[in-house]
Amino acid sequence: MKNIAVIMGGYSSEYQISIKSGNVVYETLDRQKYRPYRIVITAERWFHLTDDHREIAVNRGDFSVEIDGETIFFDAVFNAIHGSPGEDGLLQAYFELLGIPQNSCNYYQAALTFNKRDLLAVLRPYGIKMAKSFYVNKGDVVDFEAIVDTVGLPCFVKPNKSGSSFGISKVKDKAALPEALEVAFAEDHEVLIESFLDGTEVSIGVLRIDGEVKALPITEIVSENDFFDYEAKYEGKSQEITPARISEELAEKVRAAAIKAYTILGMKGFSRSEFILVNDEPYMLEMNTIPGLTKESLIPQQAAVAGISLQDLFTNSIEDSMR
Numbered sequence: 001m002k003n004i005a006v007i008m009g010g011y012s013s014e015y016q017i018s019i020k021s022g023n024v025v026y027e028t029l030d031r032q033k034y035r036p037y038r039i040v041i042t043a044e045r046w047f048h049l050t051d052d053h054r055e056i057a058v059n060r061g062d063f064s065v066e067i068d069g070e071t072i073f074f075d076a077v078f079n080a081i082h083g084s085p086g087e088d089g090l091l092q093a094y095f096e097l098l099g100i101p102q103n104s105c106n107y108y109q110a111a112l113t114f115n116k117r118d119l120l121a122v123l124r125p126y127g128i129k130m131a132k133s134f135y136v137n138k139g140d141v142v143d144f145e146a147i148v149d150t151v152g153l154p155c156f157v158k159p160n161k162s163g164s165s166f167g168i169s170k171v172k173d174k175a176a177l178p179e180a181l182e183v184a185f186a187e188d189h190e191v192l193i194e195s196f197l198d199g200t201e202v203s204i205g206v207l208r209i210d211g212e213v214k215a216l217p218i219t220e221i222v223s224e225n226d227f228f229d230y231e232a233k234y235e236g237k238s239q240e241i242t243p244a245r246i247s248e249e250l251a252e253k254v255r256a257a258a259i260k261a262y263t264i265l266g267m268k269g270f271s272r273s274e275f276i277l278v279n280d281e282p283y284m285l286e287m288n289t290i291p292g293l294t295k296e297s298l299i300p301q302q303a304a305v306a307g308i309s310l311q312d313l314f315t316n317s318i319e320d321s322m323r
Contacts, residue, residue, distance in 0.1 A: 009042050010084060014083040020294040029314055082292065088114040117190065128284050157192075200220060220241040272291035
């Protein structure tokens with residue numbers, strides 16, 4: 001029986017979503033194979049949360065916990081932390097130094113994909129299509145004319161490193177750009193401004209199953225709001241249709257682009273990539289390496305359509321990490 005640490009929490013605005021994802025993993029893991037432990041990581045402290053709600057400190061020197069006089073070491077880590085330090089490479093590097101397998105991508109890939117700007121710069125030369133973009137760092141003198149000339153209006157203003165659509169604004173008028181930048185800078189000191197792509201938004205999961213890279217069914221996203229924002233993602237303000245209502249020819253282009261990006265980057269674990277389909281071509285927006293695993297999340301929806309239970313999905317992920 002293997003001891004599995006399910007890590008959740010984190011330092012970002014996505015803390016509560018991560019707790020939800022982590023609890024889904026904790027409740028779903030196969031008790032015939034694994035002995036799971038909830039490990040909550042916050043900026044102040046790391047602790048094991050027991051079923052009777054005791055909080056037991058984690059020894060960060062070797063990532064162990066002492067429960068009723070017994071020291072528990074972990075055979076593998078299931079990472080359910082969205083945002084820092086679980087999605088940006090910090091914990092991946094820590095576990096690599098300790099020699100503990102973890103189920104998400106490695107630290108370099110995590111840091112790269114968490115930085116939308118750098119991810120797109122790496123993938124662009126490989127022919128993966130993407131929106132026009134403009135970058136602003138906190139403290140820069142902002143040339144609003146240059147932004148509009150480069151990306152046009154409407155445009156999207158996004159924190160470079162954040163998830164769950166925190167800090168994103170759709171800007172239709174140049175006068176609204178300063179406020180949108182302020183909202184984005186509340187999440188990150190780097191901001192990415194992208195041209196608006198008028199098309200169908202889709203999301204696709206990619207993972208390794210028995211050592212082979214495979215794509216899950218594609219989800220079409222129809223938001224009731226102006227875009228797929230936090231409300232649309234987590235508060236039911238969207239329709240998520242799996243499989244997407246697109247031609248098989250276009251679906252194959254999306255699968256090929258998602259698998260190509262995953263392979264180019266040398267990924268492992270889950271990824272979930274977002275695309276906008278314009279004139280029968282997929283344009284990549286971003287890649288998430290710790291996608292949501294709540295009941296409302298897209299990867300569980302896609303796995304269900306593929307006939308993969310959540311338990312099998314999580315088992316495959318753990319076994320792949322320990323291979």
